Each structure stands twice: as C-alpha cells, then as structure tokens.
Amino acid sequence: MTCAAPHAAPGPPRLLRVALLLLLVLLVAAGRRAAGGPVVSELRCQCLQTLQGIHPKNIRSVNLTFPGPHCAQTEVIATLKNGQKVCLNPAAPMVQKIIKRC
Numbered sequence: 324m325t326c327a328a329p330h331a332a333p334g335p336p337r338l339l340r341v342a343l344l345l346l347l348v349l350l351v352a353a354g355r356r357a358a359g360g361p362v363v364s365e366l367r368c369q370c371l372q373t374l375q376g377i378h379p380k381n382i383r384s385v386n387l388t389f390p391g392p393h394c395a396q397t398e399v400i401a402t403l404k405n406g407q408k409v410c411l412n413p414a415a416p417m418v419q420k421i422i423k424r425c
Contacts, residue, residue, distance in 0.1 A: 368394035370410030377401060377409065379421055385411075387422060
C-alpha cells in the first residue's frame with residue numbers, strides 16, 4: 324500500500340519568502356522615486372525654453388496654461404502635426420495671434 328504525503332501547511336519559511344518579496348517590491352518602488360522619477364509633473368513649470376514662434380500651419384493644437392501655484396508664468400505648449408510638443412514664447416507677436424485664434 325502506498326500513501327501520498329500530506330500537503331505541507333505554509334510555514335514560516337514560505338511566509339518569510341513572501342514578506343521578503345513584498346519588501347523588495349516596496350524598496351524598488353521607493354528607489355525609483357528617490358532616483359528622480361516623475362512623481363507628479365503638474366507641480367512645476369513644463370517650459371524651460373521657448374521658441375519665438377512657429378508657422379501656424381505646422382500646429383495641430385495649442386495648450387495654454389495660466390500662472391498658478393505650479394508655475395509663476397504663462398505657458399503655451401503647441402503640439403505640432405508631427406506629434407512633437409514645443410513651448411512657445413507667450414509674449415511673441417505670432418504666438419499672441421495664435422492664442423487669439425484659439
């Protein structure tokens with residue numbers, strides 16, 4: 324007669340492995356934040372450099388962000404027809420015309 328071995332109940336070694344795995348996952352997530360990964364990108368200015376203008380026929384859409392707690396300056400971000408996003412100088416005359424048309 325052969326008997327099958329009873330299933331072992333999860334003991335401390337298995338629980339320890341699960342706890343260590345969870346700790347590892349949390350450390351990796353915390354390390355990414357500490358390494359400068361984006362946490363919330365809306366709390367700072369998005370435009371570090373601006374262009375004076377771009378031909379309106381190359382622009383697909385324009386996003387205008389007014390000054391607020393996230394950024395002290397008005398930002399004009401244009402999405403071009405090729406998908407590229409560029410920051411425009413809101414004081415430039417051509418950009419003023421684009422903003423008025425929106």
